[in-house]
Amino acid sequence: MESEGPSLTVPPGFLHHSAVQQFDARIIGNRPVAESWRELTLSWEAEEPSPGQFLTFRPSASSAPLLRRPLAFAGHSGDSGGRVSVIYQVRGEATRLLAGLEAGAALDVLGPLGRGFPLPSSDEVPLIAGGGIGLGPLLFLDARLRAAGRSPALVLGFRTAAAIPELELPGGTALCTDDGSAGFRGTPVDWISRNAPAGPARLYGCGPLPMLAALAGLAAERGWRASLSAEQWMACGVGACMGCALPRSDGGGYLRACADGPVFEAGDIDWRLRP
Amino acid sequence: MSPELAVRIGSLELANPVGLASGTVGYGSEYEELVDIDSMGALYTKAVTMEARPGNRPPRIVETPSGMLNSIGLANPGVEAFVAEKLPELRKRRCAVIVNVAGSTEAEYREVVERIEEAAGPWSPGRLEPGAVAGASGTGVDGYEVNVSCPNVRHGGMAFGTDPAQIEGLTRSLRDATSRPIVVKLTPNVADIASIAAAAEAGGADAVSCINTLVGMVIDVKARRPVLAMGTGGLSGPAVRPVGVASCYKAARAVGIPVIGLGGILSAEDALQYLLAGARAVQVGTGTFVDPRCARRVLAGIEAWMAANSIAKVEDIPGLLKP
DSSP, X not given: OTTSSSOOOOOSBSOSOOOOEEEEEEEEEEEEEETTEEEEEEEEOSOOOOTTOEEEEOOOSSSSSOSOEEEEEEEEESSTTEEEEEEEEOOSHHHHHHHTOOTTOEXXXXXXXXXXXXXOOTTOEEEEEEEGGGHHHHHXXXXXXXXXXXXXXXXXXXXXXGGSOOOOOOTTOEEEETTSSSSEXXXXXXXXXXXXXXXXXXXXXXXXXXXXXXXXXXXXHHTOEEEEEOOOOOSSSSSSSOTTEEEBTTSSOEEETTTTOBEEEGGGBOTTSOO | OOOBOOEEETTEEESSSEEEOTTSSTTSGGGTTTSOGGGSSEEEOOOBOSSOBOOOOSOOEEEETTXXXXXXXXXXOOHHHIIIIIHHHHHTOSSEEXXXXXXXXXXXXXXXXXXXXXXXXXXXXXXXXXXXXXXOOSSSOSEEEEEOOOTTOSSSTHHHHTOHHHHHHHHHHHHHHOSSOEEEEOOXXXXXXXXXXXXXXXXXXXXXXXXXXXXXXXXXXXXTEESSTTSOXXXXXXXXXXXXXXXXXXXXXXXXXXXXXXXXXXXXXXXXXXXXXXXXXXXXXXXXXXXXXXXXXXXXXXXXXXXXXTOOBGGGGGGGOOO
């Protein structure tokens, strides 16, 4: 697939390719943070992941559920022999089994996979927007950008106040709820439309597809660059099976969410793909 | 004494009976860091067609009970890109490389094989580098697997695989184009797989592999539409294993050429079912997605089972099934 059509728009930034390893990680913590949402902390002996990259885990030693599931990194600490965290939603059998694992248990993991978020250029204001499954990677990105001396705006959207996870969110985080029960009433896209900086900005997004499509539209309208992390069903997670295809915006076929992404420059993908 | 693991497919000798199935490891490089490809019996590449194919609209995959559906649509860069970009990498392989070929017409299958023959050069099974694993000729192509069983393309693919006369004609045409071993990959979506296997043998195939995927569909009831954009897809994984084992059992009794078994192999015991059913070798496919170490575990388990049961040669296993 890589050989077809023009090359991707790949800006400089965080690590794009890493040495991938499969190993049994040890679960350090697995705590609920909101209704149906949990934070998992794992020992990590592979290469340090970048925001936007992901791991896959084997949900069961039996054949059901069968396929490995992707989880985006929410943080990393320490060097090799460190730990990583992910934030996940219990929404199927695989994540239900994961939720039942306690500290000390082993988990078959593989990673780091995929290409992460690029860094903003020095004149761009980083705007980080998302919600749902995008929460983990966006918090990771926010932390990394702050550590690099940048001052991103973090805008997180939730259905309602009760769905906001009990996590230490950075000071100044703009919270949005669909029903107005906490923070701004509306979506992160609405918030950014109203509070956009006058100068150049770079939009970072991760979350449900309609939100990504809206962020891509907003970025195009304002002339901003946007780096969006896409979600797609995956079988292998390493670029071999061609299962996680996303349509290219130039009509030149498809890109793989797992290996060409999951973070894409907004202009590279046709975000109108079926949800 | 350690068991004898080599298996013969026509004039090709594979170092061991466990291969990596087409469409599950690309052309090898994607899994390089995770799978010890060179220690396996064979690498069966992703299908190669004459022109580049972008593949089907997404969603292309969905999980099913103990299995998965895929409708990739033979996405591949086309034979010219294969020759220019993939073949140089495949020449470095120390395991046998079986190139999976597909087409919309008999002529396209033949053109693909002819182009690869031209690029790979002559082949002789005896020309092994010192220290190389049996099977690898160093030409990048040690045989062809003819995909007449893909359920996800409109023309060719499975349409060939369900008609004995077409299978025989296609195999014969390819037989004229190459001296390399030819493996015909069969579809289980037929009434009588034995007659299809026999047709491949009559056309000059060196082996048949079975099974490719079973046609399946999953419907999203809330949305009231199929989950896969193409509607149907091909079912693989442990859910299809009993179908695969029975297909191998039937095919092996219909032909004298080796049968290569695949479909839902996750463990050595799964692979041994296929071998006992009559398969001379096996392929691990979906199992690699689940656990990249799967094929290695399967091979180690077969060796351990042979040692525990005092079986000297892996090629003897197909004769051990009790009535």
